[in-house]
Amino acid sequence: MKALLQSVSRCEICKPHLSHGIRPVVQASQSSRIVIIGQAPGLKVHQSGIPWDDASGDLLRQWLHVNKTQFYDPEYFALMPMAFCYPGKGSNGDLPPRKECAPQWHDVLLQQMPNVALTLLVGQYAQQHYLKGDKGNLTCRVNHFKNYLPDYFPLPHPSPRNRFWFSKNPWFQQSVLPALTTRIDSILNA
Numbered sequence: 001m002k003a004l005l006q007s008v009s010r011c012e013i014c015k016p017h018l019s020h021g022i023r024p025v026v027q028a029s030q031s032s033r034i035v036i037i038g039q040a041p042g043l044k045v046h047q048s049g050i051p052w053d054d055a056s057g058d059l060l061r062q063w064l065h066v067n068k069t070q071f072y073d074p075e076y077f078a079l080m081p082m083a084f085c086y087p088g089k090g091s092n093g094d095l096p097p098r099k100e101c102a103p104q105w106h107d108v109l110l111q112q113m114p115n116v117a118l119t120l121l122v123g124q125y126a127q128q129h130y131l132k133g134d135k136g137n138l139t140c141r142v143n144h145f146k147n148y149l150p151d152y153f154p155l156p157h158p159s160p161r162n163r164f165w166f167s168k169n170p171w172f173q174q175s176v177l178p179a180l181t182t183r184i185d186s187i188l189n190a
Helices: 002-009 043-048 055-064 101-111 124-130 138-143 160-168 171-188
Strands: 034-037 077-079 118-122 152-155
Touching: 002 101, 034 124, 034 171, 055 160, 055 171, 118 124, 118 171, 124 138, 138 152, 138 171, 152 171
Parallel strands: 034 077, 034 118, 118 152
Antiparallel strands: none
């Protein structure tokens, strides 16, 4: 795994498309129990090199009921975005994740993690990639999260930009988050 992560850190397949330069951000261990697949690092994460080191990460940790020490322990959590480098800014926020990363790296990384009990699919890009053939949209997938267990747990992106989605879908906090917390606790305490 160490050699594989070093290869990821030297990856340059998207270099010509990344105006801010390359800085792959990933965390994983052969002992990881939970994989969190998001979209791509934002500018703050690109600058720090620490996955989920922003307001979205703060909210995600609240959802999971874990502290930073637990979250950044690769024995517990593997943190793999759909694209490992910051894609740059678009007219309505960050650009979508580059499409080269996941096919290049996800399968080989996941093969090195035999103890994974759950994969959180955070946002539409991760869900579209991993739930191929599923015709639902993000709201439908999150609302029917039980259909994807025990392997996957679809979640909305915890971005502050999604406040409208959270206010429009109060069932998320009422029924999905308690189920998520219970599942995370059972895996971490096993």
